[in-house]
Amino acid sequence: QVQLVESGGGLAQPGGSLRLSCAASGFTFSSYAMSWARQAPGKGLEWVSGIYSDGSDTYYADSVKGRFTISRDNAKNTLYLQMNSLNPEDTAMYYCKAAQTGRPVYWGQGTQVTVYS
Numbered sequence: 001q002v003q004l005v006e007s008g009g010g011l012a013q014p015g016g017s018l019r020l021s022c023a024a025s026g027f028t029f030s031s032y033a034m035s036w037a038r039q040a041p042g043k044g045l046e047w048v049s050g051i052y053s054d055g056s057d058t059y060y061a062d063s064v065k066g067r068f069t070i071s072r073d074n075a076k077n078t079l080y081l082q083m084n085s086l087n088p089e090d091t092a093m094y095y096c097k098a099a100q101t102g103r104p105v106y107w108g109q110g111t112q113v114t115v116y117s
Contacts, residue, residue, distance in 0.1 A: 002026035002106050004096050009111030012086045016115070022079040022096030022108055030054070030074040032100045036081050038092035038113075048094070049081065063089070086115045 008020040020036070035050035049070040050059045058070050069082040079096050091114050098106040 002098075004098060004106055004108035006094060006096055006108045006111035009094060009113045012113070012115050014087050014115060014117050016086050017082070017084045018086065018113060020081040020083065020094055020096075020111060020113075022081075024077045024079065024098065027098065027106065029077040029098070032098040032103075032106075034070075034072060034079045035097045035099070036070060036079075036094060037097060038090075038094045039110075040089075040092040043092075045095075046092075051079070053100075083113070086113075088115045088117055091115050 003025045005023045006020060008018060010018060012018050031053055033050060033053050036048040037045050038048050039045045048061050048064055049068055051070045051072055055072050060068060067085045071080045083090065093110040093112050095110045096108045
């Protein structure tokens, strides 16, 4: 069955870094565009970053551009999000998402990131 399992969340101080991972199984990972989204307490879901199926192009929300880097390893069926220069506004549950035209969209269960000052 399809699984997306996020990990790497935790506590960080402002200015700190975290690296999130999303391990995929049960589908052809290399055929899917992947993205990260987040949901802060009391707020709606916010798209953060996306990457093409072959990793050839990446996209970022303005709020994270220059601080976050998305990448993927298709040999390991894993998506990453390197988060640098964290600030309290980055506190949220982070989710990975897999999408392919004409196919169901898959979501992980999320990993919590808390940036405290």
